[in-house]
Amino acid sequence: MSFGSPILETRNLNIYYGQKKVVRNVSLKIPKKTVTAMIGPSGCGKSTILRTFNRMNDFIDSFRQEGEVLFEGTDIYRSKTEVTEFRRRVGMVFQKPNPFTSSIAKNITWGPQINGYQGDLDELVETSLRKAALWDEVKDKLGDSGLALSGGQQQRLCIARAIAMDPEVILMDEPCSALDPQSTLAIEDLIHELKKNFSIVIVTHNMQQAARVSEYTAFMYNGDLIEFDSTSKIFSQPEEKLTRDYIVGRFG
Amino acid sequence: MTELPSALSVKNHQVMSGQDLLMPDRESQAVFKVNAKRRRIKERMFTTAILSATIAALLMLLYLVTSITMDGASSLSWDFVSNFPSRFAAKAGIKSAIFGSIWLGSMTLFFAVFFGVGAAVYLQELAGKHRINSIIELSISTLAGVPSIIYGMLGLAVFVRFMALGRSVLAGALTMSLLVMPIIIIASREALKSVPDSIRMAAFALGASRWQTVRDHVLPAAVPGIATGVILAMARAMGEAAPLIILGALTYVAFVPTSIFDGFTALPIQIYNWTSRPQQAFHDLAAAGIIVLLFFLLICNSAAIYIRSKWGAKK
Helix, strand or coil, X not given: CXXXXXXXEEEEEEEEEXXXXXXXXXXXXXXXXXEXXXXXXXXXXXXXXXXXXXXXHHHCCCEEEEEEEXXXXXXXXXXXXXXXXXXXXXXEECCCCCCCCXXXXXXXXXXXXXXXCCCCHHHHHHHHHHHCCCHXXXXXXXXXXXXXXXXXXXXXXXXHHHHHCCCCEEEEECCCCCCCHHHHHHHHHHHHHHCXXXXXXXXXXXXXXXXXXXXXXXXXXXXXXXXXXEHHHHHHCCXXXXXXXXXXXXXX | CCCHHHHHHHHHHHHHHHHHHHCCCCHHHHHCCCCHHHHHHHHHHHHHHHHHHHHHHHHHHHHHHHHHHHHHHHHCCHHHHHCCCCCCCCCCCCHHHHHHHHHHHHHHHXXXXXXXXXXXXXXXXXXXXXXXXXXXXXXXXXXXXXXXXXXHHHHHHHHHHHCCCCCCHHHHHHHHHHHHHHHHHHHXXXXXXXXXXXXXXXXXXXXXXXXXXXXXXXXXXXXXXXXXXXXXXXXXHHHCCHHHHHHCCCCCCCCCCCCCCCCCCCHHHHHHHHHCCCCHHHHHHHHHHHHHHHHHHHHHHHHHHHHHHHHHHCC
């Protein structure tokens, strides 16, 4: 397995919550402009790693990390660059849709505005919503609250909000786990579209989803990265017995 | 990906056999024993108890309002509202106290909201978990229980004498702000705490700073709760007499304040002054003054309900 220079990389990453070590010596490379899935049973550390990519773990008091997390070759935990600058370039979509209470348009424009966006905001609203496959559904009610939308629409609004920042990476933390099957399908189709322009890392509990949307899959278990390979290899001929057992549903 | 169908079938198989394990038979129902009649009686007792508590509170209020109205209604007139106080009960009015209370109230609102909400935002959103912050927290909760007369003494020492503001409406408002600030801080912190974290995370993930997040998302979401606390605090400030008496607010004022350095009186002081006179006519005036004060409190509370429903409807 080989690809060009990675967009994100962890080197010997250890993560602790207080005394508890939740991620053990993980070295992982995330390729550009494709979809990488992270799978594994609850508590295996996959979401924790995802949240180090945009330093959202900083808000957890007991969080501590060792090793390196590189974004385009820069260690984001040791760089002098403001953390907010990394967060602008590494967008995130959360497990539960969390649109702002303000209008749909404002949901899109707020992030770019506080980051000094110079372009045309109306245009940005339209292109972002189009890229998130939401424009046709909301174009007549851009002034309505983001919370007035259905769960699936809210999640696509959150994706549009992330896209509007023109990030290089979009992190998705179980983006469909709170959604019905139809909305899940819509998001998965969207992910297929988005990977042309963005590098996507998706954490999911749903193995079929990982198989459907991703090119690469990392399997984690109990804080260890067990196996990382192309999705087709992981799901057909995994090297490790543990991976195989998880894929066929013996545990997890 | 050839393994996928088999993965599904293994799962389905486990679920099917699991059902048998979970419900081997239905005999376990015998364990449940519900005394429906007793439960109903207890339910009714509980409902009656809390209903009578509500009614008792309402009856007390009703008694207060009727007795005040019976005493004061006859003295209530346009002259009463538009006249200055007088040593003749028939000519005495409450104009200076109304204006004094409005001056005092609006300035207290300004100071208390600015400092109170500011402190709440700092403590809840920006301050870390340092020891010093928990000491500050404890101090604030304690301050909320300090008798108002102590604040009057503090105001006299600090604002009137040390800062040489004199017995002005400014000194009064600053003292009242100190008095109600703990209430506003505590209520505002609760309101901020109830804003879901997912909103903050959404903002941070877009590269927002703490201040941008609080200003644009957390504070607006907390406005209904903060407003409720502020209005309660204002109602308290409007009704307090003790700190103002210590501070040396005037009891006989035949003018309306025109600047923040003017002397003043306020509704509760005027009422207190009238009730301590021996003549019955002044007691009736006091009752009329109480009606005016209640009217102001009613406006305060209506404002609170209005703000809450207006901001609530936005979501």
